[in-house]
Amino acid sequence: MAQVLARPRLISLAAGFTDDATLPVSETRRVLGRLLARRSTGEPALQYGSTPGLPALRRQTAARVRAQDAAAGAERLPEARFDPEAVLITHGSQQLLYLVTEVLCDPGDIVLVEDPTYFVFLGILQSHGVQTRGVALEADGPDLSRLAAVLDRLRRAGRLDRVKLLYLVSYHQNPTGTTTSFAKKAAMLELLRHYERRAGHPIYLLEDAAYRELRFAGPDTTSALVAPGGAARVIYAGTYSKPFATGVRVGFGLLPEPVRRVVLRVKGNHDFGTFSLGQHLLAAALESGVYDRHVARLRARYAAKAGWMRAAMRRHFPPAVTWVEPRGGMYVWARLPRGVHTGPRSAVFQRALNADVLYVPGRLCYAPDPTRRAPDHELRLSFGHAGEQAIRTGLRRLGRVLAETCGS
Numbered sequence: 001m002a003q004v005l006a007r008p009r010l011i012s013l014a015a016g017f018t019d020d021a022t023l024p025v026s027e028t029r030r031v032l033g034r035l036l037a038r039r040s041t042g043e044p045a046l047q048y049g050s051t052p053g054l055p056a057l058r059r060q061t062a063a064r065v066r067a068q069d070a071a072a073g074a075e076r077l078p079e080a081r082f083d084p085e086a087v088l089i090t091h092g093s094q095q096l097l098y099l100v101t102e103v104l105c106d107p108g109d110i111v112l113v114e115d116p117t118y119f120v121f122l123g124i125l126q127s128h129g130v131q132t133r134g135v136a137l138e139a140d141g142p143d144l145s146r147l148a149a150v151l152d153r154l155r156r157a158g159r160l161d162r163v164k165l166l167y168l169v170s171y172h173q174n175p176t177g178t179t180t181s182f183a184k185k186a187a188m189l190e191l192l193r194h195y196e197r198r199a200g201h202p203i204y205l206l207e208d209a210a211y212r213e214l215r216f217a218g219p220d221t222t223s224a225l226v227a228p229g230g231a232a233r234v235i236y237a238g239t240y241s242k243p244f245a246t247g248v249r250v251g252f253g254l255l256p257e258p259v260r261r262v263v264l265r266v267k268g269n270h271d272f273g274t275f276s277l278g279q280h281l282l283a284a285a286l287e288s289g290v291y292d293r294h295v296a297r298l299r300a301r302y303a304a305k306a307g308w309m310r311a312a313m314r315r316h317f318p319p320a321v322t323w324v325e326p327r328g329g330m331y332v333w334a335r336l337p338r339g340v341h342t343g344p345r346s347a348v349f350q351r352a353l354n355a356d357v358l359y360v361p362g363r364l365c366y367a368p369d370p371t372r373r374a375p376d377h378e379l380r381l382s383f384g385h386a387g388e389q390a391i392r393t394g395l396r397r398l399g400r401v402l403a404e405t406c407g408s
Helices: 003-007 026-034 039-045 054-069 094-106 119-127 144-156 182-199 258-270 277-288 290-316 345-355 390-408
Strands: 086-090 110-115 131-140 163-169 204-210 232-239 251-254 331-335 379-380
Touching: 026 039, 026 086, 026 277, 026 290, 026 331, 054 086, 054 110, 054 232, 054 277, 086 258, 094 131, 094 163, 094 204, 094 251, 094 258, 110 119, 110 144, 110 251, 119 131, 119 182, 119 232, 144 163, 144 277, 163 182, 163 258, 290 331, 290 390, 345 390
Parallel strands: 110 131, 110 163, 163 204, 204 232
Antiparallel strands: 086 251, 232 251, 331 379
């Protein structure tokens, strides 16, 4: 962000900002106008709320996740797993990730993560003194054999008791765009249950579904909530910020007991409750259909932007560069030949910066893990914020750099 401010010509394909052109400015103005037109609705929206969140929004959230799983083909949808009492409204999904880490983890504990994963969550773990172990990704989610090997290695080392949770960005993952299949979610829960008996405490699956509503191709996938054991071991994190407006900063979680009770207590010490006006705005937008109409427009917009990015990459990138085709979210994950580094001090990064284009070095998305060396030949590109011309120009500039570097 500092580079963008300091260099007006710089095209950033790095920041995970959402699309400006589709922000629901007029729709939000109308919803807020109706909300504030009467004291009976305006006063509660401008007053403190409760720590768990607005009851209406909690009911809507539980019903919405249940409906998503039903539409994705879930065969069994026990009401207890979508109880509004299990819902906690937070200041963005980021706050929920922080609260869960604070409640479940002590310094020296271990969290299992995808390799690569959401690098901001890695910062949360590091700030709490938590260690990490990476599990390699396949096309449909984490490699189950690698997960089993990591858990068994920790068991043999006598460190299984320090494992507290597995963190999974399950839909259109940041950074790779990978979506984890329901079969893998169920298998991961089974593996965690097997090893938690030896750990001596629960091992939770933290499912980060921040990009679930940004799907623009292919079918949806059922959440881990409905997998066997999901009711007791899955912490489901979602957000209304990315699908509606990031400035609203409202997220949510469905949490099992006793985790919910303790997280709620800690959250009360943090903030006394999430942004009340934003919650009332979202509840009204959901009730009126404004929210769903906006999400449909946003999906179409991101589908177009992903198409512009794919076309520019095919045109300008050398054949040695490969990438994952996005089906949702805001990112494209690209791989260069091994040995061609993309890190912040690499020739590729510095030449790209000199050409006024910015990307996220892939190595930043790999957790510190003493059992492997993090790859340094990948990069993340975002089509979320940049417009069509910026995408095409930025990738032309980056393509020249990659052609020169890969060729040498």
